[in-house]
Amino acid sequence: MPTEQLIGLDLGGTNIKARLVDAQGRVVAAQDMPTYVEQGTEQVISRMADAVRAVCDLGRVRVAEVAGVGVAAPGPLDMKRGVIEKSVNLPGWIDVPIVKQLTRTLRRPVTLLNDASAACFGEYWVGAGMCVDELAMFTLGTGVGGGLVSGGRLVFGGFAQAGELGHIIVTRDGRLCGCGQHGCVEAYASESHMVRRGRELGVFGDDDAENVPTLLAAAKSGSEPAQRIWADCCHAIATACVTLQHVLNPRLILLGGGVAAAGDDILLPVRTAYASLAWQMTSDAPNIELAALGSSAGAIGAAGWFLHRRGAV
């Protein structure tokens, strides 16, 4: 008997990622499509349905045969109503009943989860945080998000806004974040802020792609401003790790998202900064590691969340 299969969909500002996943979290087929968010919600949701059909074709399964669809989307969400309330990354999306619309189109049951929580849940389910019941994860991308598992359960908080680890304040009167606060992790460790600062400090040449790999290459070639930007990024993440240690006391903190593709170039300086910042009173410090599922984490986690909501994970 073939194992049950399901769909994870990760709705981002740039791409829609669809993954056909089996009940053990293995990716059977993958299909990415551009979001074209400027075309409006109807078109984007229609393309999400197309992505589901395409990934089912790739995996030689009919949509009617999959157990269901887990959607990961940028928040804030109303998970109970299945609604995207509004989103910085999806301009113009206000109170979009995405679960209802996808359910109607695909005729399969649909669940909804914040994208960063989904990535964390994916790593908890089948990734680098597998079965670690006290887990925190940073998703370091255009912005900085995060997810938390405490006592073996995703943490949502009183208004379902928990796990926004990018908005932990790491210094007083620090850089202005897009959220309106000063000194957030995101203002130092997100790709958008690092690139902006790189421009301010003249890190990029005329022909350079203005992104984190260029910045990191410049730092390695001896560019002092690039080194400062990178050091501040790692210092901000490490400071937030110290705060998390004392607030939630996780056993493991994962670094995921596009910026974490830097691998040891981010992991090792974060660990070094952490060791220089943390108190010496306890040896119960969390391990800090790289996430394992890469850019599929959100879609895999969304699929896992579908199973979890049904009571199978």
Add this chain to the structure above:
Amino acid sequence: MPTEQLIGLDLGGTNIKARLVDAQGRVVAAQDMPTYVEQGTEQVISRMADAVRAVCDLGRVRVAEVAGVGVAAPGPLDMKRGVIEKSVNLPGWIDVPIVKQLTRTLRRPVTLLNDASAACFGEYWVGAGMCVDELAMFTLGTGVGGGLVSGGRLVFGGFAQAGELGHIIVTRDGRLCGCGQHGCVEAYASESHMVRRGRELGVFGDDDAENVPTLLAAAKSGSEPAQRIWADCCHAIATACVTLQHVLNPRLILLGGGVAAAGDDILLPVRTAYASLAWQMTSDAPNIELAALGSSAGAIGAAGWFLHRRGAV
């Protein structure tokens, strides 16, 4: 039939607080005794037992008649083994099996809980956070501790060290905290740090008691350094509240402990600083309020925890 009664014991560096409590969390009788921590663990534990007997006498109940004893003690603890591992506030206490010793002496079942978690649990059980399933509490005293309730459960974390809200980092390269970190909440908002800074800045006169009430009175009389110390205290707490909002998203944050006896003089500036620091994207901000149980919170919470462990709360 009289309602069931039990004992809450709060072991502090200065005082042992014993409370005879009924199953609804009402204090029937109260007895405080000096700890005299320098006399050693045997003597202190013996005096804890004396406090239990004394508060039972006051309440006209025999020790053998109480359901059990809940102990709150400074950590780190090993709750499972019932052991105080070590404590900054109890010098020389290393791996003290307090649950075993009190059980043997009193011949009643005994539970053990971190004192700040106990205060939070007390407020959650019958205080200002009653039934608020997403709750955070600062205990602002000689040091700064804290407790967390998430999803209706106390948060312990991977190594039972969660809820140490005093060691949230609020600024980079800030004042040195007793824990070895820089820029902790505790380095700005604990009585010991405020008093030390008050001395450094010449706030206290020769005849002044060097404590927070004196400092606050000086601030109100126009002392600029005293005002700065108080403002930094409130700013540090508010910054940590913003971080908590994004990490755990509580509905309510309580300010308790001796420093919070300042009442509106601390509550209102913390709220003002919070409003100036927090992002404007969401209206789902936590309420910030004063705790309700005063210096009995730890003992009441320890008693409530005993009932909870037995399955009655």
